[in-house]
Amino acid sequence: MYRLLTYIFGYINLELGEILKIKNGSDYKKFNTGNIPVYGSGGIINYTDTYIYDEESVLIPRKGSIGNLFYVDKPFWTVDTIFYTVIDKDIVIPKYIYYYLSKINLEKLxxxxGVPSLTQTVLNKILIPLPPLEEQQRIVDILDRFDKLCNDISEGLPAEIEARQKQYEYFREKLLTFKNIND
Known part of the structure; x- marks a missing residue:
């Protein structure tokens, strides 16, 4: 049905709860330290030897930094302040969901x-426009390129600023140093 509707209309709007399952995280402290990241609403908080899920997922903070989404494609663990998602890859590309949810101001939800909070009920009702998978992939590819470009610039910018500062100091010294004509 999804393919037929997207073929006819170009895209279809589905509620988030129709294309993925939102799952709760839990305590990780009973496990040993390892190399699997443990996510909280602010990002990676620790590492453990056990994963809660090992497929692509979008992590959505439940409490605290509710606009701070994460896309993960390696095994991970989540604590109870952040949801993880089990995504139906037959109808949506996980990274498409990540980019689309990143565009929404989740704080409005x-x-x-007191502490900002999201519920599964509210999240499940978010309408997601779903073009065909090929179009989703094209959108993801374009946004990935921009994301990489922004990250490259952000990483290279401090070094560039430092180089320009040294260049400025060099030329300032050369241009403002005069030989004494009495020497």
Whole structure:
């Protein structure tokens, strides 16, 4: 049905809960230290030897930094402040979901007065426009290129600034140093 509707209309709007399952994280402290990242709402908080899920997933903070999404494609663990997703790859590319949810202001969906919070019920109702898989992949490829470009610039910028600062200091010294005509 999905393919037929996208063939006819070009894309279809589905609720997030129709294309993925949102799962809760849990405590990792009973496990040994290892090389599998443990995610909380702020990012990687530790490493363990056990994973909660080992496929592509979008991690959505449940409490705290609710706009701080993560795309993961390696085994990981999540604590209870962040949801992980089990995505139906027959109808959506996981990274497409990541990019689309990144575009939404999730803070507007906050369900709490104090610490920002999201619920599965609220998240499951988000409408996601789904073009055909080929178009999703094209969108992901373009956004990946821009993401890489931005990261390359961000990583290279401090070195470039330092080089320009040294260049400025060199030329300032050369241009503002005069020989004393009495010597």
């Amino acid at each position: 906050n369900t709490a007065g």
